Amino acid sequence: MPDIILSMTGISKSFGGVKALRGVNLEVAHGEVHALIGENGAGKSTLMKILSGAIKADNGEMFLDGEPYRPRDPLQARQTGISMVYQELNLAMHLTVEENLMLGIEKSQFGLIRRNMYRDRIREALDTLQHPDLTPNARVMDLSPAARQLVEIARGLITDTKVYVLDEPTSSLSKMDTEHLFGVINTLKSRNVSIIYISHFLEEIKYVADRFTVLRDGETVGHGDVRDTTTEKIIELMVGRPLTDMFPRIPHEIGEELISVSNISSKPLPEQVTFTVRRGEILGIAGLVGAGRTETLRILYGLNELSSGEIKISGYSGITGKITPPVMIGRKVAYLSEDRxxxxxxxxxxxxxxxxxxxxxxxxxxxxxxxxxxxxxxxxxxxxxxxxxxxxxxxxxxxxxxxxxxxxxxxxxxxxADVFLLDEPTRGVDVGSKVEIFRLIGELASQGKALIIVSSYLPELLGICDTIAVMHRGILGSKQPVEQWDEFSIMNEATSGIEGTV
Amino acid sequence: MNDGNAKSGVVNVKIRKLFSIIGPFLGLGMIILLFSVLEPEKFPTFFNFLTVANQTVIVALAAMGMTYIIISGGIDLSVGSLIALTTVVTALLVDHGVNPFIAAVGGVLASTLCGVVSGWLIGYMKIIPFIATLGMMGIARGVSKWMAGQQKVDAPMTWLWELMSRSPSLKWMIVSPGVWIMIVSAVIVTVMLKYSLFGRYTFAIGSNESTARLCGIHVERMKFFIYSFGGFMTGIAGVMQFSRLTVGDPTVAVGRELDVIAAVVIGGGSLSGGEGSILGTLIGAFIMAFLRNGCNMTGIPNYVQEIIIGIIIIGAVAIDKLRHNKAT
Incomplete structure (x- = not known):
């Protein structure tokens, strides 16, 4: 039995009539990286919000370092030793690194902030992270996303964090930054700090995590050693059913070309996107968050400005003048926002x-x-x-x-609409509704609509799309039939691009 | 058990909706009742109510435009200045022998033009409404003074003076033509707000601008029209102001925009957008007018009136806030 630092047992939480968590258990040992795995909507973020004191559980107990742990609010959780590093970073962009690190814990005298008190600790924390851009006086808005994330981690170092929660920490990082982050994680581990690691990238979990817990529909459905468990087994636990039931296949025929996009670009993203979609075709666009997928859809719908390139919808004249949502709605293009x-x-x-x-x-x-x-x-x-x-x-x-x-x-x-641009169509949606949405997508294809789907969840793209193209740093790779892809080849192209194109 | 909760939830929502509609009415009723008790001889008379109606016209007309602006999530600080500009332009035109109707149209156009400029700045140049209309407040006030040569502009008597007359020469009118204009305008802008695309889009933009843009609404164009419309309604209010003053006065209605905004807010308009109604706004305007009238009659000094109106504005918003918090 490993030495447990944090245990959560029987945690339940309902929102209105919806049970988000039903008796979830999670145990994290000293100095381990514990992967928390589950689909969107499985209850991971609710569980972490309870841990961070942002919301209160209806039932269940938590122990931190052997003591009962009942955080009143996020500030108390942070002082007790729980640090959250969210996808959307909680930093004041206009302040410096030092000011951000001291935010909320400033000691003042006669109303003036005593900067010296924390200076050494800040220096020490930043040294640990070993990133060249991280200096106390750098403004956070001038830093790269990777460096900003490290500022959040540094904030935890200053308050003597016992357990870090990293929520999708690599989703917007380059390969190099990811490796640097893994280095930081190893340093933290060596200091006996524990990490709850939330990620969709199973390869990454295989690489960095020691143990895992899988949540599905608000319940703990499995846990174990990462080393002793196959990726297939973990996916099975996450999905809870064979992949074939999850993705109903509605027969649909691919017809004539409906939308053709050639060499479009915008500032700052994407750089170069070219593809065509036919009637009855479901095209999936894979790639990392921040690769320019959402931006591409937004250009096609007229929400982001087009710098160069051409969009052609079959049956309509070429677009002269500014592309705006009304123009595209008029051409029977519809867009589903990722930010519902x-x-x-x-x-x-x-x-x-x-x-x-x-x-x-x-x-x-x-x-x-x-x-x-x-x-x-x-x-x-x-x-x-x-x-x-x-x-x-x-x-x-x-x-x-x-x-x-x-x-x-x-x-x-x-x-x-005839052309459907769907950005993360199943984000934050329960499993039952997911299947219904997948069925709807298939039915639309069978009616001769063209669908372009952006998703960060690869099994979804592999399950419902006819063709897939991968985006890497603003450049969309060539479209291939879905049979020619697997999770590994998609991730490979998403993280490193196609050889010769970068 | 959940079903029970859901049902009582629905009932609660209905009660809350009902309350938010009758809330301002209740407030108005209480004020009328209070002064009727305090001053039973003079206050609750037909003639006095007509007086109050007459006193409400200017604020109410301007507040109809402001309701659209506030529902769209904006604000217009230039109302007082635009009223002054309208009186000056109308007076100058009348003084130059222009047909009174054309003169009034000219005044309304001047105000509308200012609204057009504000709308262009806010819609297309993306300047925030507070700043754009704060600037317009100064510009319109300055232009009025300049045009008027820094003094009142006298104009010969025309039928325009009749608009706000408490005893109209056409006896069947009973109330002044201004009150009729207010009533007819209220009906038109209410229908427009509730059933026209313009009204729907105004609500959509105020409720969530990103969603509105996503749904293919021309957000920039809509804002342009909303502020132009605000300028137009303020122009009509300005003609009424001219009728009451019978001269063009570049220094009139300083700070009047605050009364106008208060009327909208007391009537349930939300400064964060997406909420408000013409009926509520009218009641808000009447609440303030009755208060002033009643206080004057009972000899309550001016400064007490100001304190009471201040409390009512804060109270109305606080009650609204409470209602919202319970809803979530």
Missing amino acids: KNEGLALECTIAVNITLSSLKKHGTWGFVSDRTLNETSHRWVDTLAIKVDSVTNKVESLSGGNQQKVALARLLEEE
Whole structure:
């Protein structure tokens, strides 16, 4: 039995009627890297929020270093020795590294900050991390994403962290930065600091982690030694069923070319993107976060500016002038945002408003619309997509993630689009809704629509797409039939590009 | 058990919705009741209510435009200056022998033009509304003084003076033409806000601008129109101001924008956008007008009025906040 620093037992948490966690167990030993694995929506982030004191568990116990651990709030959690390093970094961009490190723990005298007190510790922390750009007086906004992440880690070093939580730490890092981070992780380990490591990249987990715990649908479904467990076994635990059931295949025929994109680029990303998609084709775009995939979709929809290159939709004249969402909606292109909360949906508006907002003109007569028409239209989609709602006049924010995503998709369907740009269509969606969304994607393809899907979850792309292309640092590689790809070859191209192109 | 919770949740939502609609009405009713008790002789009379209605016209008309602006998540600080500009332009035109109707249209156009400029700055140049309209507040005030030669502009008597007359020469009107203009405008802008694409898009932009853009709404163009519309409504309010003053006054209505914003906010408008209604705004305007009227009648000094109105503004928003917090 390893020497346990942190144990969480029987943790449960419900949001409204939705059970996010049902009796989860997690044990982390001294000086180990413990991988927390699970699909989006499996409950990882809820569990970590409970650990960090951001939310409170309904049930369950936590022990840190043998003592009962019940954080009041994130500040207390940090003082007790739990440090979170999130994907979206919590740094004040305009302040210096030193100011950021001291934020919240400043000691002051007569209202003035006593800088000297922490100077040595800050220097020591930054020395540990061994990154050339990390100096106390550097402004955080001038640092690279990798260096910013290290600032977060340094913050933990200063407060004597016992357990770090690294949430997808390598998702936006280059190969070199990733290796540097792994070096830092090893240093931390050697100081008997424990790390909870959250990542989708199983190869990475194989490389850096000692043990793992798998969550699925809010439950602990397995744990063990990384060395003794095959990747296939871990995937099976994550998905909970054979891959074939997860990805229903709807037969669809590939027809004529519908959208062709040649040499498009923008500042700062992407650099060069060329591809074509035919009717009935599902194209998957793989790549690391920050490779320029989302930017590519946003250019195609007119949300980001096009610097050079050409977009051609079959059946429509070439686009002259500025490309804007109305122009692209007019050409039957629809876009599903990856950021459902801030962009994809107006959360405080009703379900009916969200479903019909982009097609109001269609329902209007002389610029006026009636609520009844909109509600009837919305009801139709609620029934078709089996969205669980009491009334279409409820606010969207009252729905679960899966149902919210269906509302967002209903809007695209109501637009009667031909080209669907779907950015992370199953992010934050429960497994059941995922399967339904995959089925919907297949059905759209069978109706002769063209679909372009960006996803960071490789089994998903491999499961539903006809063709896949990989993006690496702003350049999209060539499209290949899905049969020619596997997780390894995609990751290889995503992390290092194709030989000769970089 | 969950079902039970869900149902009581739905009921709660309904009660809350009802409350948010009748809340301002209740406030107005209480104020009227209070002064009716304090001053039973003079306050609750038909003639006094007409007076209050007349006093509400200017703020109410400008507040209708402001409601759109605030729902879209913006603000317009130039209202007071635009009212002054309108009175000056109208007076100058009348003084030059222009047909009174054309003169009034000219005044409204001047105000609308300022709204167009603000809308262009905010929509297309992406200058935040607070700054753009703060600048416009100074510019319009300065231009008014310049055009008026830093003094009041006298204009010969025309039928424009009749607009705000408490005893209209056409007896069947009962109330002043200004009150009728207010009522008709209120109906039109309410229908526009609730059922037109313009109104829907205004709500969408205020609720979530990114989503609105994503849904193919021309956000820039819409903002341009919203502030232009605000300028137009303020222009109509300015003509009423001219009618009341009977002269063009470049120093009139200083700080009036704050009354206008207060009316919208008391009526349930949210400065973070996405919420507000014309009916609420009207009630907000009436609450302030009745308060002033009642306080004057009961001899409550001016400074107490100011304190009370201040408390009501904060109170209205605080109640709203409480309601929202409970909702989540």
